[in-house]
Amino acid sequence: MSAIFGILRFDGREAAASDMERMGGALAHRGPDGRRFAVDGPIALGHCLMRVTVEDDFEAQPVCGGGVMLIADARLDNRSELARDLAIADAELAALSDSALAHAAYRHWGADFGAHLIGDFAIAVWDGTKLILARDHMGQRGFVFHRGAGFFAFASEVKALWSLSDVPRELSEDEFARLIVHDKTLNPGATPFAGIAGIGGGMTMTVAADGMLETQTYWEPHADPAHCGKDEAYYVDAYRRVLEEAVACRLRRLKGTPGLVFSGGYDSAAIAGLAGSVLEPAGKKLAAAASVMPAGYRGTIRHARRWVDMCIRDMPWLDVRYVTREGKNALSGLDRRWLESGTPNFSYGFVQDELNATLAGAGARLIMDGHGGDYTLNPRGQSALAWFLVRGRLIRFGREFIGQLRRSERSLWQTLKSDIAGVLAPPAIRRWYRRRTPLWNGAPIAAGFAADLAARGVLHPDRIAGRVHDVLAMRVSMIGVLRRIMERPIAHGAAEAARYGLELTRPFHDKRVVELGLAIPEDLDVKDGRNRYLACRALESVYPREFQTRWRLNDDLIPDFQRMAKSIEPQILAEIARMEQSESLTRMFDFAKIRALLAARGIDDHNSGWEQETQIALHGFLAARYVEWFSRRNR
Template sequence: MSAIFGIVRFDGDSVAQRDIERMGTILAHRGPDRRQAAVEGSAAMGHCLMRVNQEDWLEAQPVRDGVLMLVADARIDNRETLAAELGLTDAELRDMSDSAVLLAAYRHWGEDFAAHLLGDFAFAIWDARARTLLLGRDHMGQRGLYYHHGDGFLAFASEVKALWAVAGVPRRLSDAGIGRRILGPIDLPPGETIYDSICALDGGTTMRFAADGTLSRRVYWEPHASPAHLGHDEAYYLDAYRAVVTEAVACRVRRLGQAPALCFSGGFDSGSIAAIAGPIVAGTGRRIVAVASVLGEGERRTVRDARAAVEAFRPFPFLDLRHYVRGDEGMFTDIEAAFFATDDSAGNPHVRHGMYRIAASTGARLVLDGHGGDYTVNITGGALLGRILRRGKLRRFVREFRMRARATGWPWLAILRHEVIPALLPVQGFNAARRAAATWRDRPINPAFADTLRGGGAIDFGRLRYSRVRHHRWRDASLHHLRKVTRSQPLHATLAAADGLELSRPFHDKRVVELGLAIPESLDFRNGLERYLARQAFADILPEQLLKRPPGNDAEQPDMFRMVKHGAPAALAEARRLDQGGRLSRYLDLDRVERMIADADERKRPDHATLYVAARMTTLARFIGWFDSSNE
């Protein structure tokens, strides 16, 4: 994963060479193959290159033509289509990097060009004649881009830490951002980060900054059902499912310089990626490095372990299966190094870090995962069986109910309680009761801080996450979640970059999203099981064991409970030590966090979620303490 960075001054001053070079130095881990910056008076841009695809060997950014200057972190999947529309010959395209294609597209379509692109990308274009800067991010935000709009200048970068190399960029936490980490509101405002005056560009968005200080934000794409996929029969959706998912995977692996890696669980999403990409990679004489997070041999926990599902793929010759088994490391291990690497309060994503390290050790530069399948084309939202009854389809409900019981072996009363009744409950009524009950009091937040947030209107206290009833159901829930994803910051991609990898998610491909939202709900659940289309469309390439698999997902962190239970008390004790002058307890009720940790019982499933919240609050407290100390 490459990096881009830059500074544009609108106050007439020139950009100092040392400032832009300092940004590049901070992002050097994302540019093992080349690092270059260019200064043109009041504008400076830089690029750190990591070669992943064949076209990357043609890159020589920043790209300049005397008027325009462009930098991009990009993989463009529709190069041939763009070339035809731009009037480029095959020979011309063969010698063009992705950044050169982007510049040609910008010249042709102007600021609307992003709507014509397919792929993962973030870009910046400086127009010296118009004195405007255009920033853009791909549809689902797989590549990150942050910026600070200061007094007379704008700075942007692929990671937050590079912005602090520029004089005038504040290094402060945002109270509203901290409040959102504690309360977990349903809605995310555009661009907000945990840092004051530092914004993240949303996915599917371009931002134009002009010399007079004005900015204009344009959403060029939002998650939606493609009209081309609406209103068809089952045969169409089976064909479309296979074609679209196959192309989303294939375009990520067909032009690679090295064999890719895959964060692998043996489930339908990562399993489909493996089965599709495997033969393509095998055609180059390589194998996919499939890294699975599993428990140690013979260990058992109350959550599902992926080992058996992963082993079902052992006969596939194009997979190099590797296991990550947690040792002594955990989310609190080297926590301050993790804060610096990710610019985030999540602590040490130790499982992903361990998987990425294994992948990188094989020479891979691209890592894929199956994240996103559950809310695009493989909907697994709760109470899908009850939805059939809610729609009044009684005969189908009875048939599917019986098949559900046979497929899962679950008692009828359990199916009614967990998969039927929740679909019949009045969501609006429960949401009103939730608002009246002040559910924010369930969060370990300092009440005085909560009052400040509520009084300032920074967070809607009537729209906080609540475990009993969803705020939306089924397709509405998926659409809402997809919109949130476009506003999310790429934590896992930033972590992958720290380990020398580029992360891409095929199920976040816009084509997959637009198909998923068009699939009729009758195809979400069939024969007593979810993922009907995946089971049918890929029946010839997936293991029989997976095709017959009962519902549920295997945990990527199967040892999470015991790891947190063991490590959280010491991490919280260190947070208390850092709480000098109440700088942490002004936000968090640390006593309550301590009780949540102490009272959690591994045998009680709700306690797993409670302990996870306590762990996140502990890492947030440590992050605030670390950040404040690093500013001193």
């Protein structure tokens, strides 16, 4: 987790070293091992260094040579393949940093070099006539920019841009409104901040010397043809082989202890189990932080402790630290979190802080989590029964229907209603049902404000969570999710992890994993009434035996969410009473609805962290608090 930053001026002035000092200072937490920049007339490029891999010992950025200057926040996983294509000898490669390897790749392939790289990266190249910015396939490294009057500035984090006096510090009301209503698709490259956009995953951007911008897509989510049309045995083997390599790439070159945000689910447990092939022979441990209920808890809140305990039993390389959140809540350290991360993270920010602090305390610099499994290798198969029925595969439908009743916690009526009737209802009927509620559905956004946004096309039914879509087009839906993630210029969770000196990477967002997942036939999403079927087959020797009969319910990061929210309800209500005096806030937020949603459930009326009404209320309240905080701070 290093950082990059830079300025290109196209107004005839030279880039200022003082601007680079300020930008680098804003990213100092990402450069504990050094910070350097170079100024050459209108261009200035800077780098903050945190050594994570053994090759980082050779980093000396910016890398210059052959008329090309390059900076990179990168971990390249295909070093050997690149060295072969670039005619780099093994002895030379051993002492070559990833940035120097990327520099050689650019000199060989030019602006298309990003398509030849595998790993997590954000790279900027100046070749004397233009600036080329490249971001990794799934956008695991953040990359934001501002094009102002006479200059272009970019950085790994938003707050580095704000260190420049000519960059606005304002919210974009339209984009922020989309956050309030859980808009599924923000405008590609958009951020909640006025004047600040970003580069999507799988894209390059060229900035000409006169400031003209041009973007190109070098990769989109797709099925790798090499994986298409195979039998089940092939996919069982490929599942383990590809995912194990994605995990190993993130571990085998580490200088220190790796970390894992461990939910105890199928995806994070897969990472934990597969890490053993690299860590156990080396006598290393995987530090894992799991958010669970306190030891000895015997209530009805479902949480991950028993699944994590099973993994500890079977994976001796695990070093698990439990996080139980006593004395912490969604208001803990709120203003400081927003100030340090520069991003609006809401209800779950405090527990993410606890998990990150725990892993940093265990000596980790690189951490992983299981995000991405649901929409790559491990779709939950919620539409599978209807999918079989529509395609006339009646025998398979009957087998899976009976199997699901046997394995799941749902009744016959619940299965018929949710997994068949709800999926197969004609789109016209579902749209009619949705129209009985406002466009913005249950979100506590002020009706007049939302209506104005809808009239201007800012909000649209097909973009908001819960709206009608073709749920039977399962692979199409997966690609839609992947694209939405790629379009975010601010990498989710990365800035928050960086506050603790951590580099966040997601094995299930590896392009090789994505391309395999999209090639797996839909009929392997479930089998014999078992969801996560392929995972259970491929990782049978990795998972604890109890995972073979486990149902698809996930355990929430804050299982006692309802208790937590009720404990701070008096403070929330007092703050709402104060915020209601603000005309600008009441124009945007429906505080009466927030109150009603908070009152919908009692302290013991929990759903193991999945309390929808309380979740919506707290999200709306914290969004209002962020608007107030941001406006006050940036007057």
